[in-house]
Amino acid sequence: MRILIANLFALLSLPAAAGLKVFATVPEWAALAREIGGADVQVYAATHALQDPHRIEAKPSLIARARSADLAIATGAELEAGWLPVVLRESGNSRIQVGAPGHFEAARQVRMLEIPARVDRAEGDVHAAGNPHIQTDPRNILLVGEALAERMASLDPAGAAAYRSAWARFAADWRARIAAWEKAAAPLKGVPVVVQHKSFPYLFDWLGMKEAATLEPKPGIEASAAHLARVVAQTAAAKPRLVLRAAYDAPRASEGYGRQTGVPVVVLPFTVGGSEQAQDLAGLYDDTLAKLLQALK
Amino acid sequence: MRLTRTAVSAALLAVPAIAAAAENDDLRALREEVARMREGYEKRIDALEKRLAQAETQAGKAEAKAAEASVQAREAAAARPPATANSFNPEIALILNGTYTKQSQDPASYNETPNPRSYHIHGFVPSLGETAPPRKGFGLGESELTLSANVDPHWRAQLTAALAPEGGAEVEEAFIQSLGFDNGFTLKAGRFLSGVGYLNPRHAHTWDFADAPLAYKAFFANQLRSDGVQLKWVAPTDLFVELGGEAASGGAFPSTDKNRSGTTLGTLFARVGGDIGISQNWRAGLSALATDPRDRTWNDVDSTDTTVENRFSGKSRMSIADFVWKWAPAGNAKERSLTVQGEVFRRHETGSMTYDAAAASVGTQTGDYASNQSGGYAQTVYQFQPRWRVGYRYDRLDSGTTRLGLVDSGALTAADFPLLSAHRPTRHTVMMDYATSEFARFRVQFARDKSRFDFGQGRALPDNQLWLQYVVSLGAHGAHKY
Incomplete structure (x- = not known):
């Protein structure tokens, strides 16, 4: 029994693997975190593109992944209201709770559209903070990425320089792409x-x-x-x-x-x-x- | 602005009153003068108002331009409505539900009207909860009001009050839950739904059927909730592994509030779960529960046809295995989905039983008591198109043979304990429901329930139960457990 408990504590006190563990609610933020973090971060995307992001369940695998994450990236604006609160609550991980440095909401970084004048369920599934599907404008990727790179840098000071330079490279390339896309x-x-x-x-x-x-x-x-x-x-x-x-x-x-x-x-x-x-x-x-x-x- | 104008006009109108003693002509001239002055002031005020409005729109345009031109996140955030004191109010969610029911047998509870036709799960000591189907006709279910919020960065708190249709409120849950622990630990304290089994920690309005499985009715009086503490730990693995335990003061079945020690109910549970590809996910769990009830009391009808009060004191040990598997094409449950779940309960109780504690019949006697009982259910729910679901549930219980010292010794006979005679209740339930949105569900359910047994005639009494039900939720968008 004593050995078991000793092992348990050894397991608990294991140092975190180098780099950040990122839990992204949707694939676009997982992709963005990979662009910034490169091989230094472990990124888990909670959902994939064929799932309706409004209809996700707080399934066991999500709780298991959130438990060890250093950073949770959510869209916010109530997109994940149906499942993320339960996952966070059950994860036993204070670092990614709302308000903690490890909780990042993309929708806070951009100008929201379609903020409803009237919040009433008779209007259907409306989001009080505005339409949450912000990733369809590449200019929003710049805004979110800039803030995300800073957040990742502050959470992982050892990797900060790498994140910032990766972001600078990505952003320069991205601006050129935006210009090309706009032309096309x-x-x-x-x-x-x-x-x-x-x-x-x-x-x-x-x-x-x-x-x-x-x-x-x-x-x-x-x-x-x-x-x-x-x-x-x-x-x-x-x-x-x-x-x-x-x-x-x-x-x-x-x-x-x-x-x-x-x-x-x-x-x-x-x-x-x-x-x-x-x-x-x-x-x-x-x-x-x-x-x-x-x-x- | 309007106020200023009124004040100016009032002051100007007051002038003629002072000049009341003057000649008529003078008065007229004065009045004309005042009217001119008033007109002048009003024009100026109007002009000022217009300029202000213009300035405001220009400022608005400038702001909008600034917001559009700028790609700075901070400015975007500044455009949001400011936070007010009201933002700190807890999330409020309200669940309302109503039923229309029809049964072929009397839905009155056996404990109040002990006869073979009143509602009971034969072979099992009555759990005394509201396990009977609602009385025939239209009925209002319990309305549930939930308030929850983060207390501070370390704690979250929730209150769920159940408003009974006949009046009165009951605290269903009131707990604090840690947010600030690390390494996978979560602590809960207060009154809460116990974490054992699969359905138990979930609120009844999220269940797939209108009523609880027979096993929950027989072993938990619908649902186990207690006042105590719960500690859970999630393992740092990609496979979901959760261990937990609770220490609580009982009160409700299977516990009683008369237990000797301070802690009257202990539970342990372990769960594992994960995904299979992108379309399937599952979870399996084992739970154990121990409590030492004292003077658990119920009514029975003895061989002299007298209603007697019987009591049990001793040890109650229970284990539960639960399993759930969910499938949705490519993990997108909006279109179609399938859920299969089941739970198996085993309960072992030993101790002493007191017959006729109130000495209403042939006199109080006490003897040994031992039972080995089991039960469970299996159910499947299929969503065949968005918002439409059908489901089937099979319930089965086995009372085993309850060993009664008073019968073995010949002091009394089995006919003195008709309720405890062996029986294997079964029930088949089918349901179909339609959700107009995530927040409103309408259900029709039919069950053939063979919980009752007529000891005198030696046969089960089937009850056909029809339910029509609506469940709606208002207010905060609740996030549901898996």
């Missing part, structure tokens, strides 16, 4: 589109695209056939060129709309891993633009 995306400016869920306001804000309608009657509530018919009638005048959905969305509503109107359906990767081409952050925007421009032809 010029034909998308002012293009009216229909979306299945309000997943892309930041993308539209960036590229100057116009959201003509949403297929969901309320956020998070799927369109019925009757509602779809109404949207078809209402959007006839706006002449939308594309109908968009994210990789994890069920195809029904957007395919139905496409069939009835002849408007091409585009499935966007939405996050890292959402398509074969979107295997990292740069690939995410490369592929998003390629798919949009291709469908517009």
Whole structure:
């Protein structure tokens, strides 16, 4: 028994492996942490691109991973409200609790869009802090990454210089990419589109695209056939060129709309891993633009 | 601004009153003068107001421009509404539920109306909780009010009050939970749902069926909650491994509030869990519970047809194995998902039983008591399209043969303890529910329940139970346990 207890304490007092252990709620922040931390950080993504980020469960594997994390990166703005609080609470890890240095919220770093004037569940699944799908604008990656690199540097002083220089390299490269993407995306400016869920306001804000309608009657509530018919009638005048959905969305509503109107359906990767081409952050925007421009032809 | 204008006008209007003694012409001239002055002031004030409004919009535009132009995070944060004292208020969540039920047997509790047709789980000492189905017709379930918040960086606290439909409130949970511990430790203190088993730590409104499994009704009087402390530890491994234990003062079944020692209920539990690929995840657990109840009291009808009060004192030891497995295509539970879960209970009780403690029949007698009882359930719930689910649950209990010293010695006969005669209750339950959103669920459930047994006729009495139920939650977006 004494040996068992001694072993237990030895196990508990093991020094943490070099570098940071990062628990990212969604793939885009995991990818960003990898860009900044390189091989020095161990990054775990709690979800993948084919899962609806609103519908995640606090499953055992997430609690096990959160338990040893030095840094939890969440989107915030209530995107993870249904599961992250339980995971944090059950993890027995004070370093990543809300308010601790090891708890980072990306949505705090950017200008939020679609902050509702009225917070009422009759409006569907609304987020009081604004639309949480901030990763569809690459300029937000710069804002989040800058703050994240600083946070990682302060949590791991030994790696601070490496994080900062990796970030500086990434940011310079990223700015050049943004300029190139903006140039390539010029034909998308002012293009009216229909979306299945309000997943892309930041993308539209960036590229100057116009959201003509949403297929969901309320956020998070799927369109019925009757509602779809109404949207078809209402959007006839706006002449939308594309109908968009994210990789994890069920195809029904957007395919139905496409069939009835002849408007091409585009499935966007939405996050890292959402398509074969979107295997990292740069690939995410490369592929998003390629798919949009291709469908517009 | 408007106030100023009113004050100025009032002051100006007061002037004619002072000039009341003057000639009519003078008065008229004065009035005209005042009217002109007032007009002038009003124009100036209007102009000032316009300029202010303009300045405000310009400032607003400038701010918006600044926000747009700037890529500084700090400025973006400054645009948010300021935090107010109100932000410190706890999260409030309210759960409401209502039922319509219909049963083929009398739903009255056996303990109050002891007869074979009233509700009881035959072969088991009544747990005295509200385990009977609700009375026929429309009914209001318990409304649940939860307040929770972080106390400080180290603690979080939660209060859940259950408002009974007949009036009165009960503290269902009131606990503090540590946030500030490391190395995987979490401490909870206060009144809380015990961590044993799978369903027990989960609030009833998150269960997949309208009522508890028979095993929970027979062994826990629906759910085990106690006043005490709980310590849990999560292992630093990628596989989820959790160990925990509780020390509590009992009160409720299977404990009693008359226990001798200070700590009357102890539990230990261990769980492991993880993922299989991206589509499946699972968890399995083992729990043990020990308590020494004193004077656990229930009613039975003896061979002279008299309602007698019987008592048990002794040791109660229980173990539970639980398992849950969940599947969703590519891990996306929005479309389709399947859950399979089951729990098995074993209980061993030894001690002494007192017959007719109130001496209402042939007189108080005491003898040995020993029972080995078991039970469990298995259920599966399938979400076949968004928001629609169907489920099936199978319940089974085995009372074993309860050994009664008073019967073995010939002092009394088995007919004096009809409730404790051997029985294997079973129940089949099917349900279908529809959720208009994450926050509202409507359920129809049908069960064929063979918990009752007519000792006189020597056969089980099946009860067909129909439930219609709604469960809604308001307020803070609750995060649910796995």
